Amino acid sequence: MKLSTKGRYGLKAMFELSLHFGKGPLPLKDIAEKQNISEHYLEQLIATLRKDGLVNSVRGAQGGYLLSSEPKDITVGDVIRSLEGNIAPADCVIEGEAIDCDKGEFCVTRGVWKKIRDSVNQVIDTVTLQDMVDEQEEIDKNKSYMFYI
Amino acid sequence: MKLSTKGRYGLKAMFELSLHFGKGPLPLKDIAEKQNISEHYLEQLIATLRKDGLVNSVRGAQGGYLLSSEPKDITVGDVIRSLEGNIAPADCVIEGEAIDCDKGEFCVTRGVWKKIRDSVNQVIDTVTLQDMVDEQEEIDKNKSYMFYI
DNA sequence: CGAATCCCTACTATACCACTTGGATTTATG
DNA sequence: CATAAATCCAAGTGGTATAGTAGGGATTCG
Numbered sequence: 431m432k433l434s435t436k437g438r439y440g441l442k443a444m445f446e447l448s449l450h451f452g453k454g455p456l457p458l459k460d461i462a463e464k465q466n467i468s469e470h471y472l473e474q475l476i477a478t479l480r481k482d483g484l485v486n487s488v489r490g491a492q493g494g495y496l497l498s499s500e501p502k503d504i505t506v507g508d509v510i511r512s513l514e515g516n517i518a519p520a521d522c523v524i525e526g527e528a529i530d531c532d533k534g535e536f537c538v539t540r541g542v543w544k545k546i547r548d549s550v551n552q553v554i555d556t557v558t559l560q561d562m563v564d565e566q567e568e569i570d571k572n573k574s575y576m577f578y579i
Numbered sequence: 580m581k582l583s584t585k586g587r588y589g590l591k592a593m594f595e596l597s598l599h600f601g602k603g604p605l606p607l608k609d610i611a612e613k614q615n616i617s618e619h620y621l622e623q624l625i626a627t628l629r630k631d632g633l634v635n636s637v638r639g640a641q642g643g644y645l646l647s648s649e650p651k652d653i654t655v656g657d658v659i660r661s662l663e664g665n666i667a668p669a670d671c672v673i674e675g676e677a678i679d680c681d682k683g684e685f686c687v688t689r690g691v692w693k694k695i696r697d698s699v700n701q702v703i704d705t706v707t708l709q710d711m712v713d714e715q716e717e718i719d720k721n722k723s724y725m726f727y728i
Numbered sequence: 729c730g731a732a733t734c735c736c737t738a739c740t741a742t743a744c745c746a747c748t749t750g751g752a753t754t755t756a757t758g
Numbered sequence: 759c760a761t762a763a764a765t766c767c768a769a770g771t772g773g774t775a776t777a778g779t780a781g782g783g784a785t786t787c788g
Binding site: 431432433437438441442445466506514517518519520521532536538539541542543545546549550552553554557562565566569573 | 580581582586587590591594615655663666667668669670681685687688690691692694695698699701702703706711714715718722
């Protein structure tokens with residue numbers, strides 16, 4: 431029941447881009463260093479995000495990546511779904527491509543998987559990148575406060 | 580972000596035992612047939628459930644497995660945790676054995692994983708096997724109703 | 729006794745993950 | 759224009775987990 435590194439690294443990268451939003455393109459190298467991720471591997475992940483229109487790229491020297499929308503308009507769900515597809519605890523409840531088992535609609539176990547799926551979706555569709563930025567700022571504020579005690 | 584067959588088959592088996600609750604031991608063969616699972620593989624899963632005290636076994640002819648408690652006292656979470664361990668979308672938020680990343684407590688991404696984890700836990704700790712039995716009875720009622728239309 | 733059942737240990741094929749390797753292409757800057 | 763900084767692209771690779779299979783031993787009812 432774990433996310434793969436695709437989703438996890440992807441969100442970290444998008445968060446890093448959010449912190450840098452409005453300040454021009456951020457090169458992959460910087461993202462990889464700050465989040466401690468293999469640069470070449472992250473390249474493959476961000477390629478997916480680009481194809482799904484979540485980030486734009488600027489090639490050449492001084493290039494890099496930028497969010498394609500404001501952090502408040504991108505949810506955690508957008509990022510995770512781009513990299514991992516629709517998330518579901520079982521194949522029979524994947525939205526859009528559910529594979530029916532022999533029990534079809536009348537399966538109680540399936541009902542449980544649906545509840546889990548919906549509960550996760552509710553979280554990831556609610557939290558935006560902006561929320562994460564705000565939380566980071568809150569953390570930084572508390573840190574400097576603690577510093578003065 | 581999927582459950583493995585361990586958790587999925589395990590819950591199906593426990594549900595089958597719930598439907599048979601109070602009627603003596605149910606042999607593995609019957610469970611495997613009704614839920615369409617490899618008997619020998621299911622054997623390994625139910626061994627785990629037995630070690631964790633969720634089912635009791637009766638050896639010999641006319642033997643089989645029984646729930647160790649009433650269906651209302653066993654949650655979906657009990658079953659899944661027995662077979663898959665504490666569930667969490669990332670290693671850094673596994674209850675009891677969280678592995679800190681370099682960012683430690685002050686990690687915004689980690690906050691997101693915690694929200695997902697808690698949301699899933701809320702679901703699986705709330706739904707009991709009895710709830711599943713009730714739902715099955717509801718389905719059966721509707722089916723026979725539809726039959727009379 | 730023998731058939732039905734649970735119990736236990738080991739082995740295995742396949743697939744996926746998490747990268748690495750090795751380049752080709754684009755572009756700002758000196 | 760040359761160079762360095764960067765994105766883009768395709769293929770290979772080692773390890774690990776999943777989802778079983780194989781084979782036999784131990785117990786108990788009839």
